[in-house]
Amino acid sequence: MTKPRVLISDKMDPNAAKIFAERGCDVDVITDKTPDELAAMIGDYDGLAIRSSTKVTKQILDAATNLKVIGRAGIGVDNVDIPYASAKGVVVMNTPFGNSITTAEHAIALMFALARQLPEANAQTQAGKWPKNDFMGVEVTGKTLGLIGAGNIGSIVASRALGLRMKVVAFDPFLTADRAIEMGVEKADLDTLLAKADFITLHTPLTDQTRNVLSRENLAKTKKGVRIINCARGGLIDEEALKEALDSGQVAGAALDVFATEPAKESPLFGTPNFICTPHLGASTNEAQVNVALQVAEQMADYLVNGGVTNALNMPSLSAEEAPKLKPYTNLALKLGSLVGQLAHDNLDNIAIEVEGAAAELNIKPITAAVLAGFMRRFSDAVNMVNAPFLAKERGFDIREVRHDKTGAYHTLVRVTVNTAQGPRSVAGTLFANSEARLVEIFGISLEAELEGNMLYIVNEDAPGFIGRVGTALGEAGLNIGTFHLGRRSAGGEAVLLLSMDAAIPEAVLKQLGTLPGVKTVKALKF
Structure with missing residues (x-):
C-alpha cells in the first residue's frame, strides 16, 4: 500500500x-x-x-x-x-x-501593560529620564472585565481574571446559563457589558456577525475610561473609531495584537497616546x-x-476510534445514495436519511455525508464526503436526518428517501456480519442484493416467462449474469429485477430490453 x-x-x-x-x-x-x-x-x-x-x-x-x-x-x-x-x-x-493558554496569557499581559502604562514608562526610563510622577496606573483588583467571546480562550482569560479578584461579565450568544455559572461569570447582553466593563477583551472569530463588534456606535456605549484588549482577530474593532475614542478619552487605553490588515505597516492608531500594539504574538511561545x-x-x-477527523472546519469530526466502526456504514450509505441518484429522474431538492437499530447509536453526520456523496455523483464524479454537503447546500437541498430508537426486522438499517413527482421514494440497506452492505428494500419492494460493479435494473409487470425473456436477450448479446435478485409488490403486480453483470451493458441492449412486454423501466447502474 x-x-x-x-x-x-x-x-x-x-x-x-x-x-x-x-x-x-x-x-x-x-x-x-x-x-x-x-x-x-x-x-x-x-x-x-x-x-x-x-x-x-x-x-x-x-x-x-x-x-x-x-x-x-x-x-x-x-x-x-x-x-x-x-x-x-x-x-x-x-x-x-494548542495555543489557547499562550493567547490568553498574552491578553492578560496586555491588560497589565495598559493598567500600568508599562511600554511608555520603559521607553522614557531607558531614554535617561526618571518619570516617576508621570505615570499613574490603575489596579485590576475589583475591576470588571468584559469578555466578548467565552469559548476556549475566553474561558481561560476569565479564569485568570477571577484569580486576580476581578469581576467578569461575558457576552457570547452560545454561552448557556449553566456554563456561565460553571465559569463563575455573569452572562450579559452586549450593551450591558459595554456599560459595566472597566476592561474589555475580545476572544471571538471574525465573522459577518462579529465584524466591527466594537463599532463607533458601540464604543460610544462603553463606560468612560475603559481599556480594550484584542488578541483575537483584526476586524473586530473599527480602528478609526478606536483612535477617535482614545483621543477623546472615552477609551483610556487600547492594546492590539491583531489588525484588520496584516502585516500592519501603517495604522491610524500608530503614535496615539495610550495605545500599545504587538505584531500578532498571541501564539508566540516556545x-x-x-x-x-x-x-x-x-x-x-x-x-x-x-480516516479520523479532528478539528475539521468543513467536515464533521470523526475520531480515529470511530472511523473503523463507521466505515461499513459509510460504505452502505454511499451505495444507497448512489442508487437513488442513478434512479432519480426528477430535479430533486430534498433528501432524508433515517437510521435505526445499531446505526442509530452512531455519529450520523458521516453517514449523511456519505449518502450525499453517493447521490451527488449524478452531477460530478469528483464528489466525496467532504464536498458533498457543500454542493448539496449550494444547490439548495433540504436535508433531514432522523434517528429511530426502535429496532425492526434488521439489527441495523439505513434508509434514504427523496420526494419525487410520484411521491416519496426510498431505498434501505443493512449490514450482514456487521460489515457487508446489502440492499433490502427498493421503492417499497423487499429485495436483497449486493450493490457492486455493473448492474441492470428493470421494473416490470409480474408475468410468467418474463425472466426467461430477459435471460435470452442478455445471452444473445453475449452478456453474462453474475447474480440475480427479484422482488415484487404482489403476484401479478409490479416487480423489480436487479442483476449484477460481468460487463457494462451497451445502450442498444438496454433499448431492446425496453421493448419486452410488460417492461416499465430499464436502467444500467454502476457502483
Missing part, C-alpha cells in the same frame, strides 16, 4: 515531521516557496501542513489534484480558501487548543509552537491513515 505523502510548507517544529513518519506517512519539508513554485509541486501530495505564511488559494487548490487534507498549525485559517477547498473535497483542519505543530501532524496523519 502506498504511503500518503505530506508536504510541510512553512517552518514548524521538526518533531512534526517525525510524527508524520512514525504514523505511516512520507513527509517532505520544503519551505519559502513562491505560489507558482508551490502550485508546481503540490500535485504530488495528499496532505499539506502550513502555518500562516502559505496562502492556499484557488490557484494552489486547482493544482492540488491529489490533496485530501490541509492542516493549519494554529487557530486562524484566513490564509486558506475554505469554501473552494470544500468544493474540491479537501478537508481543512486547524489546532484551536510551548505553543511545539504544541500546534505536533497536534496538526497527529490530526493529519490520523485522517490520511485511519
